[in-house]
Amino acid sequence: MSVAAIPARRLALLGGGFSSDDDGLLDDWVLRHAGGPRPKVCFVPTASGDAPAYIERFLDAFRSRSCEPSVLPLFRRELDDDALRTFLLAQDVVYVGGGNTANLLAVWRAHGVDRLLREAYGRGTLLCGVSAGANCWAEGSHTDSFGPLTFLPDGLGLLPGSVCPHYDSEPGRRPSYRAAVAAGTLPAGWALEDGVGALFADGLLTEAVTRTEGANLYRVEPDGGNGARERALVCRLLA
Template sequence: MAAEPPQRLALLGGGFSTDDDGRLDDWVLARARVPRPKVCFVPTAGGDAPAYIEQFRAAFGSRRACEPSVLHLFRRELDDDALRSFLLAQDVIYVGGGNTANVLAVWRTHGVDRLLREAYGRGTLLCGISAGANCWAEGSHTDSFGPLTYLPDGLGLLLGSVCPHYDSEPGRRPSYRAAVAAGRLPAGWAVEDGAAALFTGGVLTEAVTRARGAGVYRVEPDEGGGVRERALPCRLLGTV
C-alpha cells in the first residue's frame, strides 16, 4: 500500500504583501511536493481585493518557478464540481490576510472549508498570513470584530490556537496571553512578523525567520493562573 502523503501547513509572519526580500515565500515553495508547484492564492479574508491579487500575481508570476492562480469567491465562477477539481489540483494553497471571522463564514457558505480539509488530507501544503494563519487552528487571536479579542473558531486542522503579529501590533501579546491564561483560547502558537512555522501531521517540524530577533513562541497556561511563553529555535533563512 502507498504511504499516505504528509499533512502539512505553515503559519506565515510575512510574505509577498509585507516583505521585499521574498524569503518566506521562497521557503514555502521549497516545501511544496513538486519542483514547479501549482500555487493558489485565496484572498477571501480581504474581500478579494484587486490590489492584493495583483501583488500576488506580481510576486508569483514570472519571478518564481510555479503556476499561480487565484480563487475568487465574491464573484464566483466555478460550480461545485469545478471548484473541487480546481482546489484539489493545487500543490500549495496560500491564504491572504484580512478578517478571520468573515473568511470562515464565506468558506462555509461555499463549501470551501470541506475542500480545504480534503486537500490537506491529500498532501496539499496549506499556508497563510494573519487571518490566513489563524484559520487553520481551533481558535485564534483576532481583530475581526474591531478590538483585539479571542475567536474560539477555526478549521481545527491545527490543534490549539494561533496569534499572528505577536510583536508588531500594540496589545497583541498581553491580550493573547490573557486569553490563554483564562482558558478562552487553548494553548497555542504565537508568530512574530518575519517568522514562520511548519507543521507536519500537527507537529511543529520547522521554524524559520527572515530577520534576526523575529520568532515563534509556544504559549501555554500554567498552574498559577498565568502563562508559560517559550521561544522556539528558529533558523535564519539564508543560512544552513
C-alpha cells in the first residue's frame, strides 16, 4: 500500500506586496510558490478591520494575475462554521493583510479561524502576509498594536521564534526589537526590512528574496550577555 506524501508546511513573511509596491514582484514570487496554473488566493483583511479600500486594492492587484482571488471578511461574516472550514481548506494561498496584530489574533480566535489556519497549514496551504500578517504566524512579534512599539508574546506559533516587520523603515523598530530579544521578552527571531520576502518550510528558512537592492532579512538572537546580535542573510534580488 502506498503512503501519501505529507505536504511541506509552508509560510512566507512579506516586507511589502500589493498594498505598498507598484512592481508586484513579491506577490508574483508568492504565486510562483503556490502551485498550479491558477491557484486560489484568499485575502484575510482582519487586522485592518476589513477595510474596504484595502480589499479593493487586493482584488485590483490579483484579478489581473493567473489566480482565483477571494476575500474572507469576518466583521460581517457570511459563512457558517462548516462553510468557513470548506472555504479556507480549498485555498492554495492565504494572504493576510497588515494592521493591528493583537486585534487580528483576538478576532480569529473568536471565529475559530486560528484552528482552521493550523489545519490548512498542515495540509500544505501556503500561508503568508505583510506586517501584522507576518507577525501572526510566529510565537511572538514586535508590534505597535497598543500604540508605542512593544513586544507581543502571542501568535499562532507556526513559526518558531519571533518576527519584526518594518525593520528599516519605522523609527525605533531596530533598537526596540533588539532590546526585547536581549531581555528575553521575545525569543530570537526574524527581522524584515521593507521589500524582503522569506519562505519557510516546516519552520526552516528555505529562501530569502528582495525587490529592493540592499534590503536584508536578519536573524536576531541574544548575544550571551546583555544585548542582541543580528546577522544579515543573503537575499536574492527579484527581477
